[in-house]
Amino acid sequence: xxxxxxxxxxxxxxxxxxxxxxxxxxxxxxxxxxxxxxxxxxxxxxxxxxxxxxxxxxxxxxxxxxxxxxxxxxxxxxxxxxxxxxxxxxxxxxxxxxxxxxxxxxxxxxxxxxxxxxxxxxxxxxxxxxxxxxxxxxxxxxxxxxxxxxxxxxxxxxxxxxxxxxxxxxxxxxxxxxxxxxxxxxxxxxxxxxxxxxxxxxxxxxxxxxxxxxxxxxxxxxxxxxxxxxxxxxxxxxxxxxxxxxxxxxxxxxxxxxxxxxxxxxxxxxxxxxx
Amino acid sequence: xxxxxxxxxxxxxxxxxxxxxxxxxxxxxxxxxxxxxxxxxxxxxxxxxxxxxxxxxxxxxxxxxxxxxxxxxxxxxxxxxxxxxxxxxxxxxxxxxxxxxxxxxxxxxxxxxxxxxxxxxxxxxxxxxxxxxxxxxxxxxxxxxxxxxxxxxxxxxxxxxxxxxxxxxxxxxxxxxxxxxxxxxxxxxxxxxxxxxxxxxxxxxxxxxxxxxxxxxxxxxxxxxxxxxxxxxxxxxxxxxxxxxxxxxxxxxxxxxxxxxxxxxxx
Amino acid sequence: xxxxxxxxxxxxxxxxxxxxxxxxxxxxxxxxxxxxxxxxxxxxxxxxxxxxxxxxxxxxxxxxxxxxxxxxxxxxxxxxxxxxxxxxxxxxxxxxxxxxxxxxxxxxxxxxxxxxxxxxxxxxxxxxxxxxxxxxxxxxxxxxxxxxxxxxxxxxxxxxxxxxxxxxxxxxxxxxxxxxxxxxxxxxxxxxxxxxxxxxxxxxxxxxxxxxxxxxxxxxxxxxxxxxxxxxxxxxxxxxxxxxxxxxxxxxxxxxxxxxxxxxxxxxxxxxxxxx
Numbered sequence: 088x089x090x091x092x093x094x095x096x097x098x099x100x101x102x103x104x105x106x107x108x109x110x111x112x113x114x115x116x117x118x119x120x121x122x123x124x125x126x127x128x129x130x131x132x133x134x135x136x137x138x139x140x141x142x143x144x145x146x147x148x149x150x151x152x153x154x155x156x157x158x159x160x161x162x163x164x165x166x167x168x169x170x171x172x173x174x175x176x177x178x179x180x181x182x183x184x185x186x187x188x189x190x191x192x193x194x195x196x197x198x199x200x201x202x203x204x205x206x207x208x209x210x211x212x213x214x215x216x217x218x219x220x221x222x223x224x225x226x227x228x229x230x231x232x233x234x235x236x237x238x239x240x241x242x243x244x245x246x247x248x249x250x251x252x253x254x255x256x257x258x259x260x261x262x263x264x265x266x267x268x269x270x271x272x273x274x275x276x277x278x279x280x281x282x283x284x285x286x287x288x289x290x291x292x293x294x295x296x297x298x299x300x301x302x303x304x305x306x307x308x309x310x311x312x313x314x315x316x317x318x319x320x321x322x323x324x325x326x327x328x329x330x331x332x333x334x335x336x337x338x339x340x341x342x343x344x345x346x347x348x349x350x351x352x353x354x355x356x357x358x359x360x361x362x
Numbered sequence: 363x364x365x366x367x368x369x370x371x372x373x374x375x376x377x378x379x380x381x382x383x384x385x386x387x388x389x390x391x392x393x394x395x396x397x398x399x400x401x402x403x404x405x406x407x408x409x410x411x412x413x414x415x416x417x418x419x420x421x422x423x424x425x426x427x428x429x430x431x432x433x434x435x436x437x438x439x440x441x442x443x444x445x446x447x448x449x450x451x452x453x454x455x456x457x458x459x460x461x462x463x464x465x466x467x468x469x470x471x472x473x474x475x476x477x478x479x480x481x482x483x484x485x486x487x488x489x490x491x492x493x494x495x496x497x498x499x500x501x502x503x504x505x506x507x508x509x510x511x512x513x514x515x516x517x518x519x520x521x522x523x524x525x526x527x528x529x530x531x532x533x534x535x536x537x538x539x540x541x542x543x544x545x546x547x548x549x550x551x552x553x554x555x556x557x558x559x560x561x562x563x564x565x566x567x568x569x570x571x572x573x574x575x576x577x578x579x580x581x582x583x584x585x586x587x588x589x590x591x592x593x594x595x596x597x598x599x600x601x602x603x604x605x606x607x608x609x610x611x612x613x614x615x616x617x618x619x620x621x622x623x624x625x626x627x628x629x
Numbered sequence: 630x631x632x633x634x635x636x637x638x639x640x641x642x643x644x645x646x647x648x649x650x651x652x653x654x655x656x657x658x659x660x661x662x663x664x665x666x667x668x669x670x671x672x673x674x675x676x677x678x679x680x681x682x683x684x685x686x687x688x689x690x691x692x693x694x695x696x697x698x699x700x701x702x703x704x705x706x707x708x709x710x711x712x713x714x715x716x717x718x719x720x721x722x723x724x725x726x727x728x729x730x731x732x733x734x735x736x737x738x739x740x741x742x743x744x745x746x747x748x749x750x751x752x753x754x755x756x757x758x759x760x761x762x763x764x765x766x767x768x769x770x771x772x773x774x775x776x777x778x779x780x781x782x783x784x785x786x787x788x789x790x791x792x793x794x795x796x797x798x799x800x801x802x803x804x805x806x807x808x809x810x811x812x813x814x815x816x817x818x819x820x821x822x823x824x825x826x827x828x829x830x831x832x833x834x835x836x837x838x839x840x841x842x843x844x845x846x847x848x849x850x851x852x853x854x855x856x857x858x859x860x861x862x863x864x865x866x867x868x869x870x871x872x873x874x875x876x877x878x879x880x881x882x883x884x885x886x887x888x889x890x891x892x893x894x895x896x897x898x899x900x901x902x903x904x905x
Contacts (some may be wrong), residue, residue, distance in 0.1 A: 107745035115750075130769060189655070193663045196890070200882045202844045204851050204859070208866040208874055213683065253461040256429040256453075257475040257526065267474055271465040290758040294848065297760065298866075305760070312764040312852070320768070324761045332756045348465045348506035 132318040140322040149319075151307045157327060160296065160303040163220060164288050167227035171284045174228070175235025176277065182236065183243020195233055203230035203291045207298045222299035223292055231287045235280045242276025278342040282335060289331045376407040376442050376529060378428075378451075378562070383437030385423055385587070397423045399587040401437070405530075405562055405579075412565045412573045414615075415583035416623075421566040422458075424583075425532045428564065429455045454523030456533045460515040462507040468494070468518050469503040472525045479526070493521040496555060513544035520552070524559070533565045537572065546603060549576060553599075570612050570619075575603050582619060590622045591615075685872040693876030706856065708880055715846060715857040716884075718774060722781035723842040727835050729786050734793025734834075735827075744794070754787035759845045760852075767853040777849040784845050789838045796830030797823075829900040836893050843885055 116134060123133040132140065144153050182191045206226045214222050246269060254264050296305025304327055311319040380403040387395045397420035405411040415421050426432040428439075430449035439446055462471050469490055476486045494500045497517040507515050516536055523531055537545040553576065556563055567573050573580045574595055582591040593615060597608060668687045675686035685693070697708035737744040763780040770776030850859025858881055865873040 104745050104749060107742060108749045111746040111750060189659045190663045193660050194667055196886065197664075197667070197882060200843075200885050201878070202847045202881075204848050205862060205874065205878050208862060209871065212866065212869060212871050212874070247461075249457070249459065249461050250463065252426075252431050253455070253457060255431045256426075256455040257522075258430075258449075258478055259474070260478055263474070263477060267463060267466065271463065274465070286756065289756075290760070293758050294760050308761060308764060312768065315768055317765055317768040320761065320764055324758070328756055328758075328761075332753055335752065335756065346465075348508060 128318060129315075130317050132321065137318065137321060137325075140318055141325050144319075144322045145326055151310075153323075153326070156303055156307050159219070160292060160305070160327065163223050163227070163292050163296075163303065164285075166220060167224045167231070167288045167292065168281075168284055170224065170228045171231045171235055171288060172277075172281060175232045175280065175284065176239050178232070178236040179239025179280075180243050180273075182240040183246075188240075195237060198229075198233045199237070201230070203227075203294050204298070206230050207295045210295075211299050216299050216301065219300070219302070223295040223303070226295035226299060227288050227291045230291045231284055234287060235284050238280045238283060239273065239276055242273045245276075246272045275342075275346065278338070278345070282338050282342070285338065286331070286335060289327075376562070377409075378403070378405045378530065379438075379440040380404075380428075381438050381440070383424075383427070383439075384435045385420065385427065385432070386435055397587045398427075398434075401583075401587070401589055403581065403589075405564060407529075408560045408562055409579060410556060410563045410565065410577045412567060412577035412580045413583060414567060414570065414573050414580050414619075416585060417568055419583045419585050420587045421568075421583055422534050425455070425534050425564065425566055428530075429453055429532055451530060452526075452528045453530045453532050454526050454528035456516075456519050456523045456531065456536045458535045458538060460507070460519035462515060462518055462522075464507050467504050467506055468499060468510075468521075471507065471518060472522050475522055475526050489525055489527075493524045496524060496559075497521045497551070511544075512540050513548060516540060516548060517551075520555075524555075528561065530562045530564060533563060535567050535569075536565075538567065538569065545572075549603075552576070570615055571603070571608070574608050574612050574615070575601055580615065582615075582622070584622060584626060586626065591618050681872060683871070685875060689872055690875045690879055693872045694879045697873065697876050698880065704856070708861070708877065711856055711858050711861050711877075712880060712884060715850065715859065718777060718850075718857065719781075719839070719842050719846045722778045722846060723785070723835070723839045725778070725782055726785045726789050726838050726842065727831070729782065730789030730793045730834060730838065731831065733786075733790045735797050737790070737794045738797030747790075751787045751791050755791075757784070759784040759848060763845070763849045763852055767849075772853040772855075774854070776853060777846065780849050781842055781845045785838055785841045788841060789834055792834045792837055793830065796827060796834065829897070832893075832897050832900050836889070836897060839893075840889075843881075847881070 119131075120134050123131045123136075125131075128136045143149055147153055182188050182195075185191070203226065206229045207222075210222045210226050210229075216222065250268050250272075251264065254268060259267075292303070293305035293308065296303035297309040300306055304323060308320050308323050311323065380401060383398055383401040383403070384396075385398040387397060389395055401420075401424070403411075403424075413421050413424060423432060427434045428448055428451060430447075430451065430453075434448070439448055439451070441451060463474065466474065472490045472493060473486060476489060481489070490503070491500065494503055497520050499514065499517050499521060502510060502514065502518075507518060510518070519536065537548055540548065549572065552563075555561075565573075565576060574597075577595055580593050580595060581589055582593075584590050595611065597605070597611070601608060672686045672688070675681075675684045678684050681689055694708070699707060699709075701707055733743075733747070737747055759780070762784045763777075766776045766780040766783070770779060847857075847859040847862070850857040851863045852859075854860050858877060861877050862874055865877070
């Protein structure tokens, strides 16, 4: 039963790392608690206070409804994600197989240099800050898509010409070449692009929400920035951040599972058979 | 092996004649590189035919042309008595590196080349079991290539080439990246396969002892893309890799080769 | 083939100079042509809209850039002064990030307990949005440069550490074994194996860090400072001056691209020339 799904594949955290991770976490929290003793709870809340206000935010006791704002931010991230992946993949593959790919490098590099906040400014000046989705989603898509396109482009360029030659010598059809060579070879890049797109979409949606919307986590965080309430900024960021971190890790695990054909470099069990 | 019944009707009926074959590559700098210059080759039905030459000569190009992946500039190919386009030659190709799809299991790799043919699911199934049995890999059908050793991967490459039931097996230095012990095992197994399936094998190598050990006929290509020597190897089979008689033949062929290369370089 | 018959001088000229010239020509073509196409599209859309208050064309924008670059604003600063302010901040912050990344990256690779303790926190650190870090540190440090630089360091260091850590882990084990088999001293191993290996990585990491730091710095200035590019972008955004916002953007993009592709990239290629 070699190489079957999950059989030889080491998924999730290495159990040897639980202890060091735990110690570091305790040390970090201890340091935080110690520092908090020297500051007002509004600037640097102690752990207990932080837990209390985070709970009050999540349970809806705050002046802003957590469910409402978190839900709208989540929707924006998801919609942006879909657009980013579709446009980025199409662009990246086009760039990888196009005859004129050398001419696409410079424009992509230019767009990669644009700070997301400038996109937010331009879009808000054009469309105002009252749209629920349009401005935030467009800013996020404009800012993140170039990263995904470049990633997929690298994948498309890494496809082995030898395999294509093999395919031609066995008279494989174009459909078969796409299905069995192009798509599987691009898969790792699609996964890594997906994780990248997700992480960036979350961060840049916040920036876009600050300038381009009056709902969403970004808006609320910026409100508390205006009110000089560091504790509330942290309390409002923590739940979404943990959720995003969890999703990111989950995607990573799914990714590892779907590449059962790749031997794990660190896996001591993956002995290679001899002829 | 359905085709064999037709093939065995006449001994030289299924032979391949290549005449006046030429191929020139144009490099990026606009320089022209002649890799095959007016080549004539005749391979008899069921023959083990080896093309020898230093790296950089047109050995692999010749195979690629026969496999239909590179067009020839000039030349005719005749198979079974009638002209044929290289894309229609019934060949199976074994490459130097196995060129397997690492994301597909051994069985799926073999199945890949069968899908394009008019075969029922059960026929395909039967063929997969058959060829994996032939190369001794029936237990590894569900394994992924990267979990196998280099020798086993090359066996999968051979199984895949056999799966399309070709009359001609093209082999491009298939054992050159394996260690010598593994290579010896595979050579012996290849000879057994050749004997049992009676396929025509066109084998490319730069290893003279491999050529002498395996083949019935060895043809030498030089770096200008010309054939300068051809030799029948008439030692009895089974041969012993370290048999002094074989070593003598090797030495004589090596001398021919170096003498010829010296004449080219002095020009 | 014909070259073989020519004099040696001819061979050298055609074989060596010709490809170099062609590469320069190609590079120029691959740079100038796409930029021209972009500008033409931009100009076309702008003249179709024909409202410079909504989308100023490239001509108006570059005029604006030129004007901003050489004219003092009410505080006596030109755009170049603001760019300089931003870039000094970015360079200071990025050097600090690099130092932290080198120390932690190498420690993580060489000292196993350090690596084990931190490996799970890097992805967590990378999930924290830069904008949250910026807002927090501006509240903590006040609207001051130190707050900005602190924010940039916190936001960029996890990325730098991961990058450096990978480089340090890549040190060829075979080379290390060879060194030990020759009884090389620790000092020699560092001098001849680690450092030559890490130097190009260091450079690559720096380029990567800088790419991030530009953007975070500008974002920080948007929220908390009264000078620098980000502050100018915010001010003119608030006044609705899109042509000035675009004028500053062009200046920023131009300078970053020149630093990246005229200075840093060729230098990195040179350092990595042993890898083909």
